[in-house]
Amino acid sequence: MQKEVIQNAKTVELAVELGAKELGADVSKVTYEVMQQPTKGFLGIGAAEAIVKVIYEPTPADKAHEFLLKLLSNMDIQAQTSVIEEEDGCTIEVKGEGLGLLIGRHGDVLDSLQYLATLAANKGNKGYYRVSIDVEGYREKRREALVQLARRMAEKAVKYNRSFALEPMSPYERRIIHSECHEISGVATYSVGDGADRKVIICPENKMKKPEKNGKKEKKNPEVRA
Helix, strand or coil, X not given: CCEEEEEEECXXXXXXXXXXXXHCCCHXXXXXXXXXXXECXXXXXXXXXXXEEEEEXXXXXXXXXXXXXXXXXXXXXXXXXXXXXXXXXXXXXXXXXXXHHHHCHHHHHHHHHXXXXXXXXXXXXXXXXXXXXXXXXXXXXXXXXXXXXXXXXXXXXXXXXXXXXXXXXXXXXXXXXXXXHHCCCCEEEEEECCHHHCEEEEEEHHHCCCCCCCCCCCXXXXXXXX
């Protein structure tokens, strides 16, 4: 939603700067219309300040970032944030001390924050804008941990010729497991359960879950279904 404010100052530049500050936006993010140029007058008589309309229309990335900054402020959390804009969305990186509260168990709090920031970014948008939030590089660390887990459990599945059920995971994390196991010979994967309880089963290929025989059809390629 577009925001605007009328600001006056001795110069146009200063008026724009003050207007951006009042709108809570960086100067580089605003546009402006000069309603009155400043005049010096004669011996101080007839001098007039610049009058400027400062306009701020936040982008989806701005909206997501503003949401996160407000949330951090309300939680009294001191952190540094940076926004990396990409072709189809943005990544917001958060850095600081003692930010475990923002991550939660296996990233569940972080995923919730990302979901809410995505809602904020897409409010009023015609298309879909992707928002990713990362705290202290957690996403990459977690991805690497899941890759190692997938390899370790796949090795056990082949060695002991039995299936292993992993703990419930988010769709994103399950995709990492499926993808990594897909590259390992002799193993297969599929998912069971619903919602927050859905988890990946890693098994030998010869123990891959068979289609049901009671008339129900199992979806194709269950090993890549998150």
